[in-house]
Structure formats: structure tokens, C-alpha cells
Amino acid sequence: MNPITPQQFLIRQPAFPDRKPSDKFYLDLANRLLKECVSAGLFPTLHESVLSRLAICVTGYYQDILSDAGLWRAFTTQCRRMYGHPVPFHSEPEGYIDAELNLIDIAFLIWYCIAMIDSDHRDLYPLHPDVISLSKLWHGILDAEYDEAPMPEEYNIGFQLEVHNPEDASGLYRFSHWLFLHSYLLTPAFTLNLAQLAAEARISEEGGESRLNDLLEEAMSLQPTGPLALYLKEWIYLVLHDRLPEEKDAEEGKTSKEVHKYYKAVTEATGGSPIAYFSDYRELNKFFITALGWQEGEDHLPQFKNHSDFVIQADPEKGMLLARNVAKCIADPANPLYNAAYARRHAFDLLSVRGLCPPDLLQTILKNGWLPDAAFPDTDDRALVAENADFIARCYLQMFYRGD
Structure with missing residues (x-):
């Protein structure tokens, strides 16, 4: 040495x-x-x-x-x-x-x-x-x-x-x-x-x-x-x-704005929820057409064709975000794709892999306690991650957690 x-x-x-x-x-x-x-x-x-x-x-x-x-x-x-x-x-x-x-x-x-x-x-x-x-x-x-x-x-x-x-x-x-x-x-x-x-x-x-x-x-x-x-x-x-x-003051100088059209469309299609889950691209593209009014008969956002387990989250001001390959990890009671066995292997990635999960979605997940299976790899210490999830996300993700 x-x-x-x-x-x-x-x-x-x-x-x-x-x-x-x-x-x-x-x-x-x-x-x-x-x-x-x-x-x-x-x-x-x-x-x-x-x-x-x-x-x-x-x-x-x-x-x-x-x-x-x-x-x-x-x-x-x-x-x-x-x-x-x-x-x-x-x-x-x-x-x-x-x-x-x-x-x-x-x-x-x-x-x-x-x-x-x-x-x-x-x-x-x-x-x-x-x-x-x-x-x-x-x-x-x-x-x-x-x-x-x-x-x-x-x-x-x-x-x-x-x-x-x-x-x-x-x-x-x-x-x-x-x-x-x-x-x-x-x-x-x-x-x-x-x-x-x-x-x-x-x-x-x-x-x-x-x-x-x-x-x-x-x-x-x-x-x-x-x-x-x-x-x-x-x-x-x-x-x-x-x-x-x-x-x-976040409201200083702000004028009243209309609710974003995609927020309206997503919440109307889901019965009020700003979050929706899709197992594959076919389901996702169908939602783009039927719920958002995008052109029928086209493959929208074709770069996502080879991915799965999608999540859409809508925001009244920002519009809509899309995440891929993460839905199985999210223990939202309304998420039909959640898979605890899969999440035990991959949920920690949402806290440590930059760009995998959009910051707004990750903050929603943590706020609601929807990542109970996350643990440091090769350990079963989920309690340690649950108690320190916000810190772990900050430390590993940096701008990809604090950025907009």
C-alpha cells in the first residue's frame, strides 16, 4: 500500500x-x-x-x-x-x-x-x-x-x-x-x-x-x-x-393558472387519481389515445415500446410525467402491478439509480410509504431504508431527486 x-x-x-x-x-x-x-x-x-x-x-x-x-x-x-x-x-x-x-x-x-x-x-x-x-x-x-x-x-x-x-x-x-x-x-x-x-x-x-x-x-x-x-x-x-x-414566497407574483389539460384528462380517466399504471406499451398507448385524445392509429412515444411496468403521474401545473420499469416496486393499494417479490430485489434502485424514477413520483411514493420492500442489496434490513429513505434518495440521486 x-x-x-x-x-x-x-x-x-x-x-x-x-x-x-x-x-x-x-x-x-x-x-x-x-x-x-x-x-x-x-x-x-x-x-x-x-x-x-x-x-x-x-x-x-x-x-x-x-x-x-x-x-x-x-x-x-x-x-x-x-x-x-x-x-x-x-x-x-x-x-x-x-x-x-x-x-x-x-x-x-x-x-x-x-x-x-x-x-x-x-x-x-x-x-x-x-x-x-x-x-x-x-x-x-x-x-x-x-x-x-x-x-x-x-x-x-x-x-x-x-x-x-x-x-x-x-x-x-x-x-x-x-x-x-x-x-x-x-x-x-x-x-x-x-x-x-x-x-x-x-x-x-x-x-x-x-x-x-x-x-x-x-x-x-x-x-x-x-x-x-x-x-x-x-x-x-x-x-x-x-x-x-x-x-x-412560492405564490409571489403568480397569476391564477388553469389546471393543466393532462391533469384533467388523467384524473377523469382514472376516476380522480393522478396516478395510473400500465403493464406494457400496448396499454400505455391505448391510454394516450382514449384518455388524452392523441391521434388514433399511431404508436405514440415509440421509444418506450421495449419497456414495461409504466407509471403516469399528472400534476395540476406541470402536466404529466411518465416512468418506465418501476411499477412493480410501488406498493400503492391502487396499483395492480405491484409485486412484492420483485420489489424486494429492485425497489432500492428507485432510491439509488439516477434517472430511473422521476423526482416528483419518487417523492409521492416516499410520502405515502409505498416503497416498503427497499433494502440495501444482500440485506433484509428494510427498516433501515424506510427510516432513511429521503436521505438515501438525496445522497445517491442528488439533482435527480431535488431537481424539477
Whole structure:
């Protein structure tokens, strides 16, 4: 196992490319975590690059809580507001102290980092024995260093910044850039998006690096990221002001609109339900003609011919969405296609495979408890997924859950 290099470590630091007095201590600490993981024989199938990134991630968390930089505090505070406990998948134990070293924090970060950056372990069970064993091992090492570790002052990059202060503009940009592209907490969830952007930019060709930089600047404004799939502005407000930015009144400036014609058509055809299920393309196409009034004698949306198990959901304002290959997983009492045996094998995909289920439909499913069979692959722990379904969807799907 090769050690973590200074370059691998420093690029994740808020002061990069500058070096700080505490860098050597924390680089050595990250390498110690890496070495102890390998010596213990934990996660033997993980590539060394993933293990190195994992050690850097947990070291970053350690630097954050030691300096009270605010990123971890912002995450756990928002988790409490949304879910009632500081980190997903774990009940809050007695003695848990916010923004200090905690065993369940490390366990969560180990799962999160591996699942988000390693496609071969994307469906890792959060309570896998190696996750728990490694969290205990690393917690013991970090706890032993806690009182003597040097203060990583560079982690207070956002200290005293004000979102609406023009004099803080350059500092806010630097802080935002580190949060989105380099911080230990947000970057794992952006890994898949980054690979797609690199492909789009044709990074290996001339001018590819410049194109990628432009795409990354755009992504900072438009894409959610991190374990909660929050937009960068939301993360900044949480860290600096302990709240999300105020939302404009959704009704402000709105004029009265007619109900969308497809919503009328779908609810009239179903007897009032905005959702309809179809086993195959023939049934779906018939509905397009008889219920929506589309041209008779034509095959509409022929790209769906080779698919099945369709769901249509209508919305009074947006119109109609169509999902394929998911109906068997949805335990809607009105769904004749629901198949519990099939759902036990495939329901988790709705929470983890981007683009499989439209966000509006998935939110309806979760709101109504219609995904009871979902479990992490190779486990029967459906309760864990049921209790954390919104978080799982946010973390895995990102824009494909939060986007419109």
C-alpha cells in the first residue's frame, strides 16, 4: 500500500496551495489511519486510492471538529432538523456531543465516502461489519490524539464572513470553491457528476481543462451536492449563519393558472387519481389515445415500446410525467402491478439509480410509504431504508431527486 502523498492531502486543505504548520501532523495521521486499516484486514477489496481518499476524508472531519470550522456542525444540525438525529442510519447514543469526536460520525463518513466514490461498493450497507470495525479502530486512534493535536487554523476559512457583505466577496468565493470542489464532506457526493463533466469537457483533448473549469463553475451554481444534496448557497448559509437561505414566497407574483389539460384528462380517466399504471406499451398507448385524445392509429412515444411496468403521474401545473420499469416496486393499494417479490430485489434502485424514477413520483411514493420492500442489496434490513429513505434518495440521486 502506497502512502498518501503531500499533494493528495494538500489539495483537500482550505489553504491549498499554501502549506501550514499543522499539515505534516495531519498528513502523518491520515497515513496512520490508512496503515491501520490495511493491517486490520478491513475492506480488502477496496482499491488503495479509495482507502487513501477515505483516510483523508475522516482526517478532514477531525480537523473540522478540532477547529470548530462549522461544516460538520452545519451537517449534523440540519440532519437533526430534517430527521431528528445527528447522522443518518444511527440512533443518537448517550454521550453524543455535537461537533466533537463521535463514533457514529466516523461510521457514517466511512459508509458515505466509500459508497459515493467507489462504483464497485456503491450499495455498501451502512452497518456492514467492516464499517463498524473500522470506525471503532479509527475512533480509538483519533481519540488518543484529541487533546494534543495541533489546531488546524486554516479550517476556519469561513470565520467572520458575511454573505451580504460586499467586502467579503473574494473570501466567500474562496470559501465556496473549497466547499464545493475540495472539502472532505461535499466532494464524495460530487464524484459521479465530476466524472460526467470530465467526459463532457473531453478533458484529454486540447482545451479540455479550460472547458472543465467552466463546467465546474456552472455546476457550483446549478447542482446540489454533499450528503444532503443541498445547493452551494444552502451549505454556505448553514455554515455561516446556521440556517438555510430564505425562500421567496412560492405564490409571489403568480397569476391564477388553469389546471393543466393532462391533469384533467388523467384524473377523469382514472376516476380522480393522478396516478395510473400500465403493464406494457400496448396499454400505455391505448391510454394516450382514449384518455388524452392523441391521434388514433399511431404508436405514440415509440421509444418506450421495449419497456414495461409504466407509471403516469399528472400534476395540476406541470402536466404529466411518465416512468418506465418501476411499477412493480410501488406498493400503492391502487396499483395492480405491484409485486412484492420483485420489489424486494429492485425497489432500492428507485432510491439509488439516477434517472430511473422521476423526482416528483419518487417523492409521492416516499410520502405515502409505498416503497416498503427497499433494502440495501444482500440485506433484509428494510427498516433501515424506510427510516432513511429521503436521505438515501438525496445522497445517491442528488439533482435527480431535488431537481424539477
